[in-house]
Structures are given as structure tokens and as C-alpha cells.
Amino acid sequence: MEFASIEREIHVQASPEVVFEVVSRPEHLKEWWPDDISLDSSAPGASGELIWGDEANPRANVVAMTVVESDPPRRFAFRWTHATDEEAEVGNSLLVVFELTPTSSGTSLRMTETGFREMGWEAAVLEAAYVDHVQGWDHFIPRLRTYADSLVASS
Numbered sequence: 001m002e003f004a005s006i007e008r009e010i011h012v013q014a015s016p017e018v019v020f021e022v023v024s025r026p027e028h029l030k031e032w033w034p035d036d037i038s039l040d041s042s043a044p045g046a047s048g049e050l051i052w053g054d055e056a057n058p059r060a061n062v063v064a065m066t067v068v069e070s071d072p073p074r075r076f077a078f079r080w081t082h083a084t085d086e087e088a089e090v091g092n093s094l095l096v097v098f099e100l101t102p103t104s105s106g107t108s109l110r111m112t113e114t115g116f117r118e119m120g121w122e123a124a125v126l127e128a129a130y131v132d133h134v135q136g137w138d139h140f141i142p143r144l145r146t147y148a149d150s151l152v153a154s155s
Contacts, residue, residue: 003130006113008141013106014148016073022148023098023109024067024076032143042070047088050080064088068095075099079115091118094133106152111141 012019022028024042029050035058039048046067053060066088069077077097079088086092094115101108116130 003116003126004114005116006130006134006137007110008137009108009110010141010145011103011106012109012145012148014152016100016102016107018151019100019107019109019148020073020076022144022151023100024070024072028147032147033140039065039067042067042076044068044070049084064093066093069097073100090115091120094119109144111137113137 014022022032026037026039026042026048029039030037034050034052036051036053037048038051040046044067048065050063050065051059051061052063062084063080064082064084064086065078065080066082067076067078068088069075075097077095079093079095082088082093094113096111096113099110099112101110113133116126116133119126119129121129
């Protein structure tokens with residue numbers, strides 16, 4: 001394995017406008033991905049935190065994120081995993097890109113996460129981080145689809 005990128009593609013029965021909101025707005029993101037999120041804006045340059053935890057420790061895992069591109073309703077990209085006191089860039093963060101393409105019955109959503117090899121990790125750390133993210137996206141991408149589809153069903 002080269003541990004360079006993770007790609008997932010799904011079909012969502014919602015319009016690109018709805019799916020864009022689901023992948024870019026904090027009130028929607030926390031319904032399918034983190035337990036909580038602090039992000040003031042989904043505009044390029046906005047920064048915040050993705051938060052996972054449990055009842056005993058609601059902030060067990062806090063990860064910085066920075067929006068790098070927002071082109072509604074086609075593309076949303078952010079960098080994450082950088083230290084909260086650092087500016088996100090190649091070599092200290094991973095890049096997640098959501099590309100949305102309209103279809104006759106909704107939206108084709110393609111998610112790509114890159115930057116693993118550029119982090120400078122030793123081989124074992126690189127492999128563990130990559131496998132962890134593969135497992136994470138395998139869990140969360142279906143939740144994204146279920147959540148977005150539920151928005152259409154309830155409207």
C-alpha cells in the first residue's frame with residue numbers, strides 16, 4: 001500500500017445544494033461526523049475545531065480544521081489534524097475535498113483525503129494513521145448519506 005489518499009464516492013438522493021450544506025455547515029456536520037464542532041463560517045480561511053468525546057470526557061479528541069475552499073454547491077475543502085497553534089499547510093495537515101456533481105436523482109459525492117505521505121511520519125505511524133482514517137471514513141460516509149437523505153425525506 002502506498003498510504004497516499006483515501007477516496008469514497010456515494011450517491012445521495014438530495015440536491016447538490018443540500019449536500020453542500022451537509023458537508024460544510026457545523027449544524028449539519030455534527031449530525032453525521034464529529035460529536036461537536038466550533039466553526040464560525042464555511043468560508044475559506046475560517047478555522048475551528050472538530051470535537052469527539054464521550055460522557056466522561058466530552059473533549060477527548062479535539063482536532064483543528066481550516067476551510068481552504070468553498071464553491072457552493074460544487075466543492076468544499078478543508079485541512080485538518082494540524083496543531084491548533086499552527087497555520088494549516090502541506091506537511092502539517094491532511095486535506096479533505098468534497099466534490100459534488102448533480103445527477104438525475106440527486107448528487108454524486110466524491111470525498112478525497114490526501115496528505116498522509118507529506119506529514120513526514122515514520123512508516124508505522126503513517127500506516128496506523130492511514131488505516132485509522134480509512135476505518136473512520138468507512139463509518140462516517142454512510143452516515144453522511146443517511147443524514148442527507150433524511151433531510152430530503154423530512155421536507
